[in-house]
Amino acid sequence: MNSREAIFASIRRSLAVHGDEAPRRFEVETRLKEAPPGVVPKRGQGDLPARLATFKAEAERAQASLAEISDWAGAPAEIARFLRENNCPATLRMGADPRLAAMPWSETALEILHGPSDGRDVNAVSAAFAAIAETGTLALVSGADNPTTLNFLPDNHIVVLTRDAILGDYESVFAKLRGAYGKGGAPRTLNFITGPSRSADIEQTLLLGAHGPRRLHIVIVG
Amino acid sequence: MSEVATSAHFKENVHEALTDARLQGALAFSRNFVGRRAAAVARLPEFDALRDSARAIKDHTLAHLDLYLEAYERKVRESGGEIHYAQDAEEARQIVIDLCQSMGAKSVTKGKSMIAEEIGLNHALEAAGIEPVETDLGEYIIQLRGETPSHIIAPAIHLTAKDVEQEFRKAHRDLPPDRSLAEPEQLLAEARQVLRAKFLAADVGITGANFLIAETGTSIIVTNEGNGDLTQILPQAHIVIASIEKVIPTLEDAAQLLRVLARSATGQDASVYTTLSTGPRRPSDPDGPRAYHVVILDNGRSTMLGGEFEDMLRCIRCGACMNHCPVYQAVGGHAYGWVYPGPMGAVLTPSLIGVAEGGQLPNASTFCGRCEAVCPVRIPLPNMMRHWREREFERRLSPAPLRYGLGFWAFFASRPTLYRLSADLAARALRFAGRGKGRFSWLPFAGGWTRYRDLAAPEGATFQSQWRARSGAVR
Numbered sequence: 001m002n003s004r005e006a007i008f009a010s011i012r013r014s015l016a017v018h019g020d021e022a023p024r025r026f027e028v029e030t031r032l033k034e035a036p037p038g039v040v041p042k043r044g045q046g047d048l049p050a051r052l053a054t055f056k057a058e059a060e061r062a063q064a065s066l067a068e069i070s071d072w073a074g075a076p077a078e079i080a081r082f083l084r085e086n087n088c089p090a091t092l093r094m095g096a097d098p099r100l101a102a103m104p105w106s107e108t109a110l111e112i113l114h115g116p117s118d119g120r121d122v123n124a125v126s127a128a129f130a131a132i133a134e135t136g137t138l139a140l141v142s143g144a145d146n147p148t149t150l151n152f153l154p155d156n157h158i159v160v161l162t163r164d165a166i167l168g169d170y171e172s173v174f175a176k177l178r179g180a181y182g183k184g185g186a187p188r189t190l191n192f193i194t195g196p197s198r199s200a201d202i203e204q205t206l207l208l209g210a211h212g213p214r215r216l217h218i219v220i221v222g
Numbered sequence: 223m224s225e226v227a228t229s230a231h232f233k234e235n236v237h238e239a240l241t242d243a244r245l246q247g248a249l250a251f252s253r254n255f256v257g258r259r260a261a262a263v264a265r266l267p268e269f270d271a272l273r274d275s276a277r278a279i280k281d282h283t284l285a286h287l288d289l290y291l292e293a294y295e296r297k298v299r300e301s302g303g304e305i306h307y308a309q310d311a312e313e314a315r316q317i318v319i320d321l322c323q324s325m326g327a328k329s330v331t332k333g334k335s336m337i338a339e340e341i342g343l344n345h346a347l348e349a350a351g352i353e354p355v356e357t358d359l360g361e362y363i364i365q366l367r368g369e370t371p372s373h374i375i376a377p378a379i380h381l382t383a384k385d386v387e388q389e390f391r392k393a394h395r396d397l398p399p400d401r402s403l404a405e406p407e408q409l410l411a412e413a414r415q416v417l418r419a420k421f422l423a424a425d426v427g428i429t430g431a432n433f434l435i436a437e438t439g440t441s442i443i444v445t446n447e448g449n450g451d452l453t454q455i456l457p458q459a460h461i462v463i464a465s466i467e468k469v470i471p472t473l474e475d476a477a478q479l480l481r482v483l484a485r486s487a488t489g490q491d492a493s494v495y496t497t498l499s500t501g502p503r504r505p506s507d508p509d510g511p512r513a514y515h516v517v518i519l520d521n522g523r524s525t526m527l528g529g530e531f532e533d534m535l536r537c538i539r540c541g542a543c544m545n546h547c548p549v550y551q552a553v554g555g556h557a558y559g560w561v562y563p564g565p566m567g568a569v570l571t572p573s574l575i576g577v578a579e580g581g582q583l584p585n586a587s588t589f590c591g592r593c594e595a596v597c598p599v600r601i602p603l604p605n606m607m608r609h610w611r612e613r614e615f616e617r618r619l620s621p622a623p624l625r626y627g628l629g630f631w632a633f634f635a636s637r638p639t640l641y642r643l644s645a646d647l648a649a650r651a652l653r654f655a656g657r658g659k660g661r662f663s664w665l666p667f668a669g670g671w672t673r674y675r676d677l678a679a680p681e682g683a684t685f686q687s688q689w690r691a692r693s694g695a696v697r
Contacts (some may be wrong), residue, residue, distance in 0.1 A: 004307040007466065007520045011288045014527035019288050028289040028471070031282075032437050035472040038275040041268045041481070058491070095508070116509040119422050135492035142507055149509045152451045170477035177473075184297065186438045188503050188510045189455065192496040197448040200488070201360035201376060202406040203383050204251040210359060211414060211421075212448025212495070 037171045044134030044168035051133040052220070055166045058136025062195030063208060064216040072221055073104055075160050080108040082217050083123060088156055093117055093124040097145035100127055100160070116147035117154060124150035128161040129180075130173045131218075135194055138218065139173050141180075142189035151191050157213040159193075163222035227575055229559035232582040239553040245380055249554050252379045255545035258489025259596065269485065276482045277600045279475045280536035283467075284527060290436040290469045291518070297439025301501030303514035311341035314519045318343060318428065318461060319350045321515055325459055327352055327425035333443060333450030334358035335430030336374055336539060337463045337519055339561045340574070343428070354428075355420045357449035359413055366393045372555030374562065375487050375541040380554050383409060417449070427453035427511065431464035432538065433479060434516070437472040440500045441516065444483060444493045451497055460499065460511035465519045467535040473498075479538060482598035486540040522574050530609050534569050536599040543593035543603060549586045558583055565593035565603040572610050581619050584610035642686060649680040656680075 001009070012019050044054055056066055067078050083090060093113040094100050105112050117124060126146040130139040138159050142148040151157060167173055170192075181187060197212030208214055228235060239245055263269045283290055298305045306321075308314035314337075322330060330352055332338060344365065347354040356365040360378035364371060366389045371377030378386070387403040390412055403409055429450050431441040441462045443450040454460040470476060476498075484490045503510030526532055544550040544564025555563030560580065562570050568587065571580035584607035593603040614620050615628070634641045656662055656679025664672050671677055683691075 002307075003309045003313060006309055007307050007518070007524055008288055008291070010520065010524035011291075011466070011527060014524055014529070015285065015288070016528060017288070024286055024289060028286050028293065031471050032293060035437060035474045037474050038279070038478040039268050039271045041266060041272075043266070062492075062494070119418065137492055137496075142510055143504070144506050144508050147507075147509045148451070148455050152448050152455070170480070171474055174473040174477070184438055186301070186440055186498065186500040188500060188507055190498040190500075191451070192492070192498075194490075194492040194494050194496075197446070197494060199359045199410060199447045201358070201363070201378055202381075202386055202409055203248075204254045204376070204379070205383075205406045207407055207410050209414070210410060210447035210449070211357065211417065211452055 035174075040169050040171055041134055044132060046133075046168070048164060048166070051166045051168055052163060054133040055131055055136055056220075058133065059195070059218055060136070062136050063198075064136065064195050064218050066218050066220065068220045070222070072099060072102065072160075075219055075221065076103050076105050076108045076110065078219050079125060079158050079217075080110055082158065083110070083156070086156070086215065089122050091121070091123060092158075093121045093150060093154065095126065095144060095146045095150065097127045100125060117149040119153050121150075121154045123156045123158065124154040125158040125160060126150050128159050128165060129190075130176055131161050131166045132168070132170060132173060132192070133166055134169050137192050137194040140191045140193065141177075141187040143187060148189045148191065151193065152197075152212045155209070155213060156215045156217065157196075158217045158219060160219045160221060163220055166220075227560040227571075227579050229571055229575070229580045229583055230578075232557065232559060232586065235557035235559055236553045236586075239557045244382070244385075245554055248380050248382050248385075249551060252373065252376065252545065253551065255489065255541075259486060259542060259545070260489075262485040262489040262491060265491070266481075266485065269482070272478060272481050273598050273600055275478045276538075276598055277536060279470060279478055280538075280599055283470050283475075284532060284535055287466065287469070287527065290471060291466065293436040294434055294439060294469050297436065298501070298516055299439075301439050301514075303439065303501045303516060306515065306517045308517055308519045308521075310521050311519075314341045314463065314517055314521075315343060315346040317517050318463065319346060319352070321459070321461060322347070322352050322426050323350065325426060325513070327459075329353045329355065329420070329424050330426045330428055331355050331357050331421055331424040331453045331457065332361070333427070333429035333445065333453040334361050334377070335428065335463060336371075336561065337430050337465055338428065339371060340521065341463070341519065343463070355417070355424065357417055357421065357447075357453055358445070359410065359447060359449075362413060362417065363389060366390075370556070370561065372563065373541060373544060374539050374564075374566075380556065421452040421456050424453070424457045426459045426461060427455075427457040428461045428463065429454055431462050431468050432483065433476050434464055434469040435471075435473060435476055435498075436469055438500055440473075440498045442476060442480075442496065442498050444480070444496050446488070446490075446494045448495055451495055454497075454499060455510050457511060459513035459515065460502075462499075462514075462516045463519065464516065465521065466523050483538050483540055486542040486596065486598040526573055531569065531573050531606060533601050534566070534573065534606060536601055537566055537570070538599060539566075540598055542596045542598065546592040546596050548588055548590060548592075553586075558586070565607070566601070569601075569603055569606045569610065577610065577613055577617065578619060581610065581614040584608075584614070642684070645684045646687060649682065649684050652680045653682045
């Protein structure tokens with residue numbers, strides 16, 4: 001008997017089952033298929049203006065900074081302003097997301113770099129898959145459009161988010177994920193990000209910028 | 223068993239901890255957790271309903287664990303990952319070392335993983351000529367000191383900033399001696415710089431998992447630093463090590479558990495990074511690991527199912543029980559002598575390393591019940607510690623004076639008339655003996671009490687006789 005078989009045999013011995021019971025299998029298959037939601041907090045619920053207000057308040061509680069602009073074309077100017085005001089170098093790395101590519105970057109003095117980060121970038125911009133009002137959380141998915149290294153290696157991470165991508169709760173993001181990747185499918189990495197990186201490991205003192213970005217700036221479009 | 227356990231010497235450990243002024247100073251910081259958790263809970267009216275939901279999810283999964291593991295395994299393979307099973311610590315270590323060696327790995331970064339601590343992975347990697355680098359700030363600090371974590375979510379909570387500075391000056395050889403490291407910010411910046419180079423150079427990244435999702439074959443890690451993410455996206459391979467009870471059915475179930483986890487652990491509404499990882503990088507992905515392996519560890523857990531300690535398998539490792547435990551707060555985590563401290567450790571340790579080795583830990587409780595009151599998955603920790611005490615007593619592992627003392631007491635307690643008579647007699651005798659001061663600074667057989675405080679002399683009648691007199695008067 002190999003280890004896998006031994007472990008399954010031990011589990012089944014303890015549970016006093018043999019594993020072929022039809023009602024147990026049916027219950028498990030149903031649960032996996034239907035994925036019933038549990039208790040969903042009221043905090044993130046409401047229409048889009050309500051969700052936007054909650055999202056902003058919660059993201060700021062988590063020490064993210066925020067800006068609102070009316071259309072995608074305005075994003076480069078806002079990002080240039082943020083970098084200037086924080087005395088950051090005028091460079092910016094991004095993936096192949098067509099929404100980012102279509103922006104008028106030439107209107108700014110920013111040097112634009114493309115592709116994943118090798119750890120030498122100070123600034124990066126990503127486009128969010130969705131956001132969660134309940135906790136002020138961004139959802140980003142891996143891929144060529146928005147490489148995951150951009151979420152963690154640069155000192156300053158800027159995330160552009162369309163207003164109507166602000167959903168109420170985690171459950172709504174999972175529904176959107178199933179729409180994009182199919183039921184049971186997933187990108188290699190889904191990052192839920194709530195504020196900039198931090199640590200409280202030394203004397204329980206909360207410090208920003210542990211291993212990931214020191215600043216998280218969210219630009220809401222629409 | 224991996225790291226050498228000193229749980230059997232709990233009493234000696236406690237004595238050492240209580241007289242360690244430096245440790246007592248550092249432990250004061252851990253008291254911040256209580257207020258933060260309370261504030262986060264107060265902000266979420268649904269918190270208690272979520273705890274019930276979390277408990278139900280874990281109970282349901284444990285009752286169908288074989289089937290959910292099968293479903294999970296299927297999805298891991300479908301997404302291009304590989305899954306390995308280890309019955310014990312030795313086998314898990316070997317699987318990880320074989321994987322690292324097959325990839326020619328020289329350096330391995332590690333996200334914080336209690337399972338890695340449980341199996342003693344770092345020593346095994348070192349012995350195999352592979353450099354393990356802990357990347358969680360707290361874990362990195364204790365790795366430099368050659369220590370084990372003293373808390374499951376704040377591994378270096380027993381240390382002060384001064385201790386950390388000394389450690390960094392010793393370990394970081396090219397650190398200029400005039401560089402100030404007096405502030406926690408400066409210590410963090412130093413660690414960030416040193417570890418950034420390690421992240422970029424690592425051949426393999428090893429993380430634990432807070433949850434494994436059967437629906438999608440996904441592993442979830444929750445961190446605040448981002449170290450677990452750099453650990454898994456930069457090297458060529460990501461190895462996840464997790465125990466069998468980490469599996470849960472669906473993404474929705476994960477959302478329920480995540481809502482109680484962060485609040486119970488650090489008092490945050492959400493941790494900064496909650497990361498869902500599924501398989502290796504896709505063909506069109508420009509970054510991420512090219513290989514994804516999951517090592518599933520049993521190490522005695524499957525035999526806890528269906529028994530009186532099954533509830534312990536609901537544990538999501540938030541640390542709330544130790545943050546609220548008067549014993550943990552007094553002695554810190556190292557006194558518990560193995561990997562898991564506090565109330566959850568007192569229940570889990572005897573299950574994993576045996577009652578002969580860990581049987582003293584369930585006595586490290588005042589039975590105040592705060593651990594159960596704050597547990598996000600409502601584990602009846604005091605009750606389970608009582609089960610262990612019973613077992614320890616039945617197996618004659620308790621110290622002889624305790625066993626004889628209890629036998630002596632039981633002789634009287636099971637004979638109510640004799641008990642009343644002798645208690646009455648003893649109370650009168652003590653009143654007589656203590657009539658001068660009204661208290662005793664020394665009494666035979668009561669040295670454990672009178673060494674630290676006086677024992678008040680009884681006023682004469684026993685509680686029972688007073689109660690009888692009083693209820694007679696009311697009637």
